[in-house]
Amino acid sequence: MIFAAEASWKGRLAPLGFEEDLVDLAPPPEDGAEQDAGQFWTDFVIETAPEFRKPTIEQLATFIEPVWSSLMDGAMFCEPQLRAILDRAQPDVIVEDNVNAFPALLTHGAPWVRIMSCNPLEMKDPDLPPTFSGYPLEDPTGWEAFRAEYERTHRATWERYDAFMTDNGAPPLPDLEFIHESDHLNLSVYP
Structure with a gap:
């Protein structure tokens, strides 16, 4: 089993028995410093905490959209790296636990499985509150x-x-969604 993970996870998956094949979501820092996933998330929480004092509808423009945009930039940057990983690994199945799609994962030819672990409303339903709203x-x-x-x-x-996505051979995204539903399995593992 191979984990294609963001480069800041270097050395964190191998001790658990997994093979790591890492991608960069942006060019490396100019100072060449190692990325620390724990520090990234600590800094992220500190820097974005004031956003969560706003009503969720206001967060759409000032937090949610900028985060999506950043995720898109990272996915676009790492696309060639993911294609290379898949070419090396030749997986029987591709399992993704992320909130955004990657064309390489959908076009490589192996069945693609989607895991949803970030938000209980990742799988949309018109009878449920909108994702990110926090509404009852x-x-x-x-x-x-x-x-x-x-x-x-x-x-x-x-x-x-x-x-x-479509320029890289993947199917069009569902309207206003940043990831597809899998034709094989959509697994919600939200705690």
């Missing part, structure tokens, strides 16, 4: 306004990423 299930007040604001703040980012 019992009261749909505000759901449509949230969805409209999501479209307003995310449409251009989604169009850019959808074009990247």
Whole structure:
């Protein structure tokens, strides 16, 4: 089993018995310093904590969309690396636990399985509150306004990423989604 993971995870998966094949989501730091995944997330939480004092509908423009945009940039940067990993590994199945699609994973030819572990609302349903809203299930007040604001703040980012996906041979993304549903298995493992 091979884990294709972001480079800051170097040395963290091998002790658990997994083969690591790492990708960079951006050019390496100019100072050549090693990336520390733990420090990245510590810094991320500290830097973004003020965003979570805002109503979730306001976070769409100031937090959620910039995060999506950053994820898209990383996926675009690492696409050739992922293709090389898949060419070396020739997997029987590809399992992805991430929130955004990667064309290489969908076009390599092996069955692709999607794991959803980040958010209980990753798999959309019109009878459930919008993802990222934090709105209650019992009261749909505000759901449509949230969805409209999501479209307003995310449409251009989604169009850019959808074009990247199709330009690299992957199927079009579902409308305003940044990842496909698997034809083989969609596994929700949210705690």
